[in-house]
Amino acid sequence: MIRHIIAAIATLLALWAMVFMYQLDQKAERFRQIQEIIEKSKQEVPVQKTTQPIQQIEESSVEEQMKKEEDEVAKKLKALRERAGSAMAFKVSPLYKQKCSSCHGVNGEGAIGPSLIGKSEADLYKALTDFKSGxxxxxxxxxxxxxxxxxxxxxLSEEIATFEEKLKAAAE
Incomplete structure (x- = not known):
């Protein structure tokens, strides 16, 4: 009886984790879309140069202010990317997303469950069959x-065994 209760609680936790990972995936996609919109909306504004010293000072301060704002936006985007982690580093199969990502992370880096990065296909398959058989x-x-x-x-074992290579390729 206690086993069934523990299994039910664990299943509920796994479902909650799957929903949480799905929401993170959606947020990461929104951040990517925002970044694309920002990139598309960048415009260069021509600045007229004059020979009057006061206007030169004003222009340079405007340019400095614009540079600071661009740097600030870049920092915020970087922080958002780091906050999202590597959730969008590479695509995974729907089977992996459904069965594994809630505990092992979208890219196998570990969340509730351990990291799967660097595991061989044979080791993964053996572990999966051992869990399935009890x-x-x-x-x-x-x-x-x-x-x-x-x-x-x-x-699943074939796909997960490729995660380390995919992460390295995404980092480059």
Whole structure:
């Protein structure tokens, strides 16, 4: 009876985590769209140069102010990107998003569950089959994997094994 209650609580936590990761994914997409809009809306404003010293001082202060504002916007965008993490570093399959991302992060970097980065395909497949069969005890993993086919487990292990390369490529 207690096992069932723990499994139900763990499943609810996993569902909540999936919703949370989905919301983070949506926010990261909005940040990307905002950045695209900002890039598209950048315009160069020609500044007339005059020979009067006072106007030169005013122009340079305007240019300095514009530079400061651009730097401030750039800092804010950088902070937003860092806050979003690497949630948009690369695309993952719908199967991974549905079954794994809520605990292991959108790109396998770990959230509630451990990081999957750098794991080999064989190790991942063995771990998945062990969780599914009950050799390794984890009620959340068992609940997520119980009805999955071996082909799905193989596909997940193949995909996750590529995450390290994809993260490196996204960082470059």
């Amino acid at each position: 050799v390794r005890k984890n009620y959340v993993m068992y609940g997520l994997l119980a009805k999955m086919s071996d082909a799905d487990l193989k596909a």
